[in-house]
Amino acid sequence: MARxxxxxxxxxxxxxxxxxxxxxxxxxxVSPETRAKVQRxxxxxxxxxxxxxRGLRSGRTGFIALAVPFLAEPYFAExxxxxxxxxxxxxxxxxxxxxxxxxxxxRRILEGGLTNVADGVLLSxxxxxxxxxAAAAPDFPLVMLGEHSVGDQFPRVGIDxxxxxxxxxxxxxxxxxxxxxxxxxxxxxxxxxRTEGYRQAMSAxxxxxxxxxxxxxxxxxxxQGYAAVRELLEGxxxxxxxxxxxxxxxxxxxxxxxxxxxxxxxxxxxxxxxxDIQESAYTHPPLTSVAPDLDVIAxxxxxxxxxxxxxxxxxxxxxxxxxxxAEGAGPEPVTAxxxxxxxxxxxxxxxxxxxxxx
Amino acid sequence: MARxxxxxxxxxxxxxxxxxxxxxxxxxxVSPETRAKVQRxxxxxxxxxxxxxRGLRSGRTGFIALAVPFLAEPYFAExxxxxxxxxxxxxxxxxxxxxxxxxxxxRRILEGGLTNVADGVLLSxxxxxxxxxAAAAPDFPLVMLGEHSVGDQFPRVGIDxxxxxxxxxxxxxxxxxxxxxxxxxxxxxxxxxRTEGYRQAMSAxxxxxxxxxxxxxxxxxxxQGYAAVRELLEGxxxxxxxxxxxxxxxxxxxxxxxxxxxxxxxxxxxxxxxxDIQESAYTHPPLTSVAPDLDVIAxxxxxxxxxxxxxxxxxxxxxxxxxxxAEGAGPEPVTAxxxxxxxxxxxxxxxxxxxxxx
DNA sequence: CTGAAAGCGCTTACAG
DNA sequence: CTGAAAGCGCTTACAG
Numbered sequence: 248m249a250r251x252x253x254x255x256x257x258x259x260x261x262x263x264x265x266x267x268x269x270x271x272x273x274x275x276x277v278s279p280e281t282r283a284k285v286q287r288x289x290x291x292x293x294x295x296x297x298x299x300x301r302g303l304r305s306g307r308t309g310f311i312a313l314a315v316p317f318l319a320e321p322y323f324a325e326x327x328x329x330x331x332x333x334x335x336x337x338x339x340x341x342x343x344x345x346x347x348x349x350x351x352x353x354r355r356i357l358e359g360g361l362t363n364v365a366d367g368v369l370l371s372x373x374x375x376x377x378x379x380x381a382a383a384a385p386d387f388p389l390v391m392l393g394e395h396s397v398g399d400q401f402p403r404v405g406i407d408x409x410x411x412x413x414x415x416x417x418x419x420x421x422x423x424x425x426x427x428x429x430x431x432x433x434x435x436x437x438x439x440x441r442t443e444g445y446r447q448a449m450s451a452x453x454x455x456x457x458x459x460x461x462x463x464x465x466x467x468x469x470x471q472g473y474a475a476v477r478e479l480l481e482g483x484x485x486x487x488x489x490x491x492x493x494x495x496x497x498x499x500x501x502x503x504x505x506x507x508x509x510x511x512x513x514x515x516x517x518x519x520x521x522x523d524i525q526e527s528a529y530t531h532p533p534l535t536s537v538a539p540d541l542d543v544i545a546x547x548x549x550x551x552x553x554x555x556x557x558x559x560x561x562x563x564x565x566x567x568x569x570x571x572x573a574e575g576a577g578p579e580p581v582t583a584x585x586x587x588x589x590x591x592x593x594x595x596x597x598x599x600x601x602x603x604x605x
Numbered sequence: 606m607a608r609x610x611x612x613x614x615x616x617x618x619x620x621x622x623x624x625x626x627x628x629x630x631x632x633x634x635v636s637p638e639t640r641a642k643v644q645r646x647x648x649x650x651x652x653x654x655x656x657x658x659r660g661l662r663s664g665r666t667g668f669i670a671l672a673v674p675f676l677a678e679p680y681f682a683e684x685x686x687x688x689x690x691x692x693x694x695x696x697x698x699x700x701x702x703x704x705x706x707x708x709x710x711x712r713r714i715l716e717g718g719l720t721n722v723a724d725g726v727l728l729s730x731x732x733x734x735x736x737x738x739a740a741a742a743p744d745f746p747l748v749m750l751g752e753h754s755v756g757d758q759f760p761r762v763g764i765d766x767x768x769x770x771x772x773x774x775x776x777x778x779x780x781x782x783x784x785x786x787x788x789x790x791x792x793x794x795x796x797x798x799r800t801e802g803y804r805q806a807m808s809a810x811x812x813x814x815x816x817x818x819x820x821x822x823x824x825x826x827x828x829q830g831y832a833a834v835r836e837l838l839e840g841x842x843x844x845x846x847x848x849x850x851x852x853x854x855x856x857x858x859x860x861x862x863x864x865x866x867x868x869x870x871x872x873x874x875x876x877x878x879x880x881d882i883q884e885s886a887y888t889h890p891p892l893t894s895v896a897p898d899l900d901v902i903a904x905x906x907x908x909x910x911x912x913x914x915x916x917x918x919x920x921x922x923x924x925x926x927x928x929x930x931a932e933g934a935g936p937e938p939v940t941a942x943x944x945x946x947x948x949x950x951x952x953x954x955x956x957x958x959x960x961x962x963x
Numbered sequence: 964c965t966g967a968a969a970g971c972g973c974t975t976a977c978a979g
Numbered sequence: 980c981t982g983a984a985a986g987c988g989c990t991t992a993c994a995g
Binding site for chain 3: 620621622623624627634635636639658660661662663664
């Protein structure tokens with residue numbers, strides 16, 4: 248019951264390993280009879296590819312790495328799920344790394360810490376300042392995932408943060424809200440962009456400055472949303488009539504704080520968030536949110552990764568040829584494509600203050 | 606800027622690759638001067654281990670595979686997070702697979718589908734009937750994770766389902782509830798065990814049979830919890846005075862259904878679940894739940910995996926030696942250890958009907 | 964404590 | 980369309 252290698256299959260079928268390899272990897276030019284014969288041996292012996300060996304030889308591992316800050320945050324869990332599903336469709340296995348939002352860890356990944364183990368890297372950075380990595384474009388396939396962008400030397404796939412935020416705030420304005428809190432500023436690039444969307448919407452609606460409210464937080468978590476809104480409610484200013492949370496986790500925390508203080512939603516305060524995590528359909532009341540299309544994000548990210556890999560290794564995919572003397576024209580500088588993916592506003596009870604127009 | 610190999614480092618430092626390998630892998634018997642010299646070359650050249658090559662040679666990949674049904678389910682996301690964290694502490698990288706609860710996929714994993722890529726497998730099976738795989742103990746390190754058990758030929762790490770369920774129901778009984786719905790029966794082994802816990806608690810409290818209520822579901826999701834409770838409320842029987850949900854996702858759905866129907870929690874109906882997912886502290890009202898210790902589960906599972914790997918390869922760890930002629934005494938039958946990990950009841954507002962005893 | 968060498972299981976030009 | 984052979988970057992007995 249020892250390990251079955253290609254050589255064993257070849258002997259069993261009476262062909263060379265080359266032929267077995269061809270059959271296994273789906274190389275088209277194999278005679279049907281040979282293929283059938285080999286397939287029979289494959290099945291009979293229960294052959295299973297050794298991916299390590301293939302990876303060593305071909306320079307391709309069949310893995311991609313996905314690095315997210317926290318897998319336990321619903322948004323990232325749902326994103327990871329979408330990536331794993333999309334990768335599965337392409338026969339790619341996903342290696343999940345949790346960075347804990349540690350910029351040291353994120354930097355290491357940007358510097359290629361995962362390249363020996365993965366053909367490409369999907370990084371959902373949290374803390375990396377936009378100036379970082381400006382020095383060098385990576386010499387391996389890399390796509391930034393989700394909202395955060397690190398300068399623009401890397402391709403990124405995600406929604407347009409400014410537009411998403413503007414959409415949410417415009418919706419609140421349409422409900423008749425004026426005194427709207429922007430909940431979530433925290434010094435991140437993403438936070439700046441969502442603040443900008445808020446600003447644009449408020450400005451376009453000519454809301455007076457006295458009604459522009461900002462509640463800063465450390466992280467975009469339920470805890471922070473709760474704490475920030477508690478503080479707001481305990482202050483002596485007049486109540487806001489709406490809260491725009493920079494993500495749904497913050498909104499969930501905000502809803503809990505409002506509930507605990509007996510503030511009615513949406514009658515007293517309307518609430519909207521971004522991400523449309525699954526939880527948001529079950530809050531009290533159900534949460535209005537801007538929904539990114541995670542499947543589209545995952546698909547595009549993988550496509551971009553493949554494009555980069557293709558560009559890097561030439562047409563026929565010579566993998567890791569010998570001493571790599573002639574590197575072609577060298578890895579072409581990847582055009583930084585910042586793809587904005589579609590999103591839609593999902594209106595639920597938390598912001599429904601006016602009867603829907605018929 | 607070609608790839609730096611051990612050979613390059615060896616030349617640069619004026620030693621053999623053997624020595625470089627020794628330094629890199631932390632082999633103790635290297636003279637301090639040599640070590641320092643090699644280290645300098647390592648740093649200077651920016652050497653990075655090729656894990657594929659090491660994996661091929663040593664028979665050990667440095668990966669473990671974690672298979673869960675859905676990464677987007679909070680419980681599994683939090684479990685995965687705990688596993689990744691624990692693995693990181695041991696220098697192990699985690700490969701995450703999503704089975705979608707497909708028994709075909711789960712069976713394939715049980716048959717070794719991931720062994721060529723991972724040193725061990727952590728499987729959180731959902732649908733596998735207990736009879737499956739009874740045929741053969743696996744010939745690779747495998748630990749079943751979480752609540753589901755597939756017979757007892759595999760080691761399993763998780764809470765005692767019967768005890769956890771009993772604890773939750775006993776708590777509801779203590780609150781004065783009598784007419785308690787068991788929400789979640791679905792034909793799974795886990796479901797049977799939690800039903801048994803319910804039965805034990807109800808029976809011990811001598812609750813009359815007319816008050817034993819069961820609400821079956823397909824999956825343990827928010828959707829199903831919502832639908833089942835809607836149906837319950839629309840029926841013509843008297844209302845229950847408590848709902849024991851087999852997990853928190855079901856409880857979240859139940860809370861939403863009760864909220865939508867204007868039923869007050871906990872005054873009219875008390876609610877308790879199992880899992881204590883992060884979301885549960887933010888529901889309306891906050892949810893009482895039985896909390897497993899995911900960090901303990903992850904740690905124990907990894908330890909068990911290592912024990913199995915050790916048993917399999919002999920003391921000095923000869924990896925994959927030659928033709929493996931002498932397989933020792935063969936892989937010893939792994940004693941099926943069903944480790945019950947600790948849990949605690951977290952009481953929140955959803956079940957607090959009586960003033961706490963002082 | 965260190966070197967020279969074999970070999971892990973694959974893929975892939977090179978011939979035929 | 981198929982074979983024989985080299986080699987990917989490591990680890991590890993075997994010598995010394």
